Amino acid sequence: MSDIPFFVLVRPQMGENIGSAARAMWNFGLDRMRIVAPRDGWPNPAAVALASGAGRLLDDAQVSPDLPDALQDCTYVYATTARARDLTKPVLSPEEAMRDAALRIATGQKVAVMFGPERAGLENEDIARANAIISVPVNPRFASLNLAQCVLLVGYEWMRASGEVVPRSDEMAGTDWAQGVEVEHLAVHYEDALDEAGFFFPEHKSASMRTNLRNMWSRMPLTRADVQMLHGVMRQMVRWAQKRG
Amino acid sequence: MSDIPFFVLVRPQMGENIGSAARAMWNFGLDRMRIVAPRDGWPNPAAVALASGAGRLLDDAQVSPDLPDALQDCTYVYATTARARDLTKPVLSPEEAMRDAALRIATGQKVAVMFGPERAGLENEDIARANAIISVPVNPRFASLNLAQCVLLVGYEWMRASGEVVPRSDEMAGTDWAQGVEVEHLAVHYEDALDEAGFFFPEHKSASMRTNLRNMWSRMPLTRADVQMLHGVMRQMVRWAQKRG
Numbered sequence: 398m399s400d401i402p403f404f405v406l407v408r409p410q411m412g413e414n415i416g417s418a419a420r421a422m423w424n425f426g427l428d429r430m431r432i433v434a435p436r437d438g439w440p441n442p443a444a445v446a447l448a449s450g451a452g453r454l455l456d457d458a459q460v461s462p463d464l465p466d467a468l469q470d471c472t473y474v475y476a477t478t479a480r481a482r483d484l485t486k487p488v489l490s491p492e493e494a495m496r497d498a499a500l501r502i503a504t505g506q507k508v509a510v511m512f513g514p515e516r517a518g519l520e521n522e523d524i525a526r527a528n529a530i531i532s533v534p535v536n537p538r539f540a541s542l543n544l545a546q547c548v549l550l551v552g553y554e555w556m557r558a559s560g561e562v563v564p565r566s567d568e569m570a571g572t573d574w575a576q577g578v579e580v581e582h583l584a585v586h587y588e589d590a591l592d593e594a595g596f597f598f599p600e601h602k603s604a605s606m607r608t609n610l611r612n613m614w615s616r617m618p619l620t621r622a623d624v625q626m627l628h629g630v631m632r633q634m635v636r637w638a639q640k641r642g
Numbered sequence: 643m644s645d646i647p648f649f650v651l652v653r654p655q656m657g658e659n660i661g662s663a664a665r666a667m668w669n670f671g672l673d674r675m676r677i678v679a680p681r682d683g684w685p686n687p688a689a690v691a692l693a694s695g696a697g698r699l700l701d702d703a704q705v706s707p708d709l710p711d712a713l714q715d716c717t718y719v720y721a722t723t724a725r726a727r728d729l730t731k732p733v734l735s736p737e738e739a740m741r742d743a744a745l746r747i748a749t750g751q752k753v754a755v756m757f758g759p760e761r762a763g764l765e766n767e768d769i770a771r772a773n774a775i776i777s778v779p780v781n782p783r784f785a786s787l788n789l790a791q792c793v794l795l796v797g798y799e800w801m802r803a804s805g806e807v808v809p810r811s812d813e814m815a816g817t818d819w820a821q822g823v824e825v826e827h828l829a830v831h832y833e834d835a836l837d838e839a840g841f842f843f844p845e846h847k848s849a850s851m852r853t854n855l856r857n858m859w860s861r862m863p864l865t866r867a868d869v870q871m872l873h874g875v876m877r878q879m880v881r882w883a884q885k886r887g
Contacts, residue, residue, distance in 0.1 A: 424780045424787060450784055485865050492802075534801065535669045539695055542669060542794075549791055550798055556779065557737075591875060594882035606871075613868050623858050626851075630836060634876075637839035638883030 416447025417545035423451035425552035469578035476527035661692025662790035668696035670797035721772035740803035
């Protein structure tokens with residue numbers, strides 16, 4: 398079953414906040430939590446203490462060492478951010494995003510929402526793995542949502558949106574969308590081949606070039622067939638170069 | 643000025659929760675707090691500690707000994723409740739209530755929203771002083787919103803309803819989208835290079851492979867920067883092959 402989105406806590410720090418996030422989710426019937434590299438390890442007694450009544454979410458949570466592992470079976474990923482970022486991706490309100498998510502889930506997609514660590518929020522490198530950004534519209538002079546509150550607002554909008562889904566029957570229904578792990582492999586394939594070919598030059602631009610490439614892949618609505626074709630494209634260019642060599 | 647609703651905390655217990663409620667309010671530009679008979683007296687250092695950044699709301703809060711005093715100048719009052727009550731009053735969702743509040747305020751009414759004490763919530767006697775009830779729709783098997791979270795959700799809906807929303811840039815506003823002619827050049831570039839590299843093989847599949855590639859480019863939401871990067875990727879692979887040749 399994946400009739401609801403996964404909520405992915407990325408490198409959460411305080412166990413208390415993980416527990417509070419679980420409670421916030423379960424208020425809106427959301428019980429699929431994933432946790433990436435929790436600072437204080439796992440399981441976490443402080444999380445359990447704060448989750449009272451929603452402890453089952455912690456028992457069932459999938460804990461991953463890194464973000465690609467957590468997103469490997471997801472076909473569409475949202476990243477929540479407080480500040481606007483200089484990353485070319487759709488920026489949606491929580492309402493728009495959860496309506497979009499409900500439509501995607503109705504057509505069989507596996508959807509995840511990422512939440513960053515308490516202080517710093519998501520890194521650009523994390524956001525590069527998202528298809529779209531969720532920005533909560535708050536007072537520009539005072540934006541101080543904590544982790545559980547951010548989870549609460551998105552969960553609230555999920556509940557509102559999921560009650561009014563009209564399945565979008567036509568638009569690309571039945572499409573075999575690429576999963577996170579497939580896009581990840583594609584990104585790695587290109588990065589490795591381009592590295593070998595000397596693409597990431599000059600050195601001081603290398604990191605941002607890699608991020609830009611990542612961003613592009615994750616922003617594209619890639620089908621499995623697209624991914625296979627793009628693998629083929631790069632494989633052929635490498636084979637050709639090697640034949641000439 | 644009463645262009646925003648008052649949020650009235652009725653007999654709040656923990657100072658921490660009063661401070662958190664202040665922060666939750668100020669996230670959505672709400673700064674009119676009233677407090678009725680706070681359990682631990684007033685001022686409350688724990689409230690100040692938790693309100694960091696929103697301390698002004700506490701300084702300006704009007705503290706009343708009882709509810710009639712707190713509501714004396716209000717013309718329309720909402721009561722938030724977790725459970726349905728056997729009280730004949732309109733029951734509204736947070737969204738409906740804050741839309742209603744925005745309309746009332748626009749016509750000069752003075753509006754208040756009451757929030758009950760942490761554990762028990764509002765008494766029937768309190769609710770009897772309200773014109774309408776706000777019920778937050780939560781998981782019927784798990785309703786565990788704390789005071790600040792309840793304030794947060796109503797504040798969020800106020801911000802949405804009041805149109806004070808920070809104008810959200812249009813979806814990917816400012817993005818420099820690739821034009822048709824640019825995507826066409828990209829498609830030709832890839833097709834030519836892949837042709838040279840022997841990608842379109844076997845011959846009888848060549849036409850459909852070309853079509854699939856075209857289809858993919860035209861389905862992608864490509865920016866100008868994407869197009870330039872994709873040109874660079876292919877240029878580099880060709881250059882690399884030629885160097886080896």
